[in-house]
Amino acid sequence: MAFTMMTGDLFQLGLPAVGHGCNCAGVMGAGVAAEFRRRFPDMYEEYRELCQKGDFQLGDIFVWEAPGVVVYNLATQPIPRPSAALDAIDTSVRAALSDAASRGLARLGVPRIGAGLGGLDWVDVAEVLANAGEESPVELVAVSLPTP
Template sequence: MKIIKGDLIQLALSGRFDIIIHGCNCFCSMGAGIAQQIRKTFPPAFQADLETGSGDRTKLGNYSSASIKISETPLTIINGYTQYHYSGSDVLADYDAVAALFSRIKMNFSGKRIGYPRIGAGLAGGNWKTISKIIDHQLAGEDHTLVKYLSLQK
């Protein structure tokens, strides 16, 4: 896993990645965190989320996606279903779903430049050490980068 500081969305818009992935709940909200920013910047990604069943637990570990072009450069936005719901003080991240998601990403997007935030470790409250090990294992041999959001840096 490469680690850089920056803004995942701006880096995607500049052509740094072929694929960006963010974690979603299963209720088609995309109303907070980076999901909300993706919803505003890439409306087709939100539309792809809306086309899935709201509250469908079987989405966990799967994804919806939208492919767009930025200055003739293709970009795929992955809505990864890594948590069931979005409320409460418990850990909302589902580690098995994270593993299943990244296994699917490797199977379907091998060889692509992949960028993501700290999926499951922000609003979902998951343990980043655990999640990063899962991602590294599932994406072994791939070009994948954690983008640490600048405003979150101390």
Template sequence: MKEVEGDLIQMALEGHFDVIVHGCNCQCQMGKGIALSIKKLFPEAYEADLATEKGSREKLGSYSSANVSQLDASFTIVNAYTQFHWRGKGVKADYEAIQSVFVQIKNDFPGKRIGYPLIGAGLAGGDWDVISSIINKELKGENHTLVKFLS
């Protein structure tokens, strides 16, 4: 896993990534964090989320996606269903769902430049050491980059 500091969305718009992945809940909210920014900037990604069944546990470990083009960049946004809900205290990240979705990402986007934030370790409260080891294992051999946001 490569690590850089910056703004994942801006880097995608500058052509650094073919695919960006962010964690979503299964409630079709996209109401906080990077998901909210994606919802506002790329309505087609939110529309892909809304096309899934709200509140379905079956979504955990899967994803919806949208191909976007803005400025001179084209890339795919992956809404990775890595947590069921967002309410309450405690860890909301689902490690099995994270593993499942990254298996699918490797299968569906081989050879692509993949960028992602600290999926599951921010608002979802997951342990980044656990999550990063899952991502490294499942994306082994792929060009993938963690983008740590500078606030």
């Protein structure tokens, strides 16, 4: 389908699905993950339990259905430090797109996964996302916050 980039607030765009990169340690304490934790506290608790049991590994996805939106937690880094991995982003984003397609969702919005606190270069991440988006019937939308 397509990969597009836009500027805005991921949560205010009315997208049917949103996703974000997570660590596998059960921590959503900073960046976009902290906002997901704030907005979806029950999701966070279930994610934390999965991590504690070792059931959320690099490349995995944890899907949460909230009213009006499907949330994709993407296992993109092992720990909550700059440690994101391009292969984990690729694997988890493709899994999320596949799941979104099976649900009949038209679009999946993500922030600049792995390029902030994850420590990766956005150009490299954007290439991975573009390749995944082009091969999916679901439009993948990368959303950047406006610069102040």
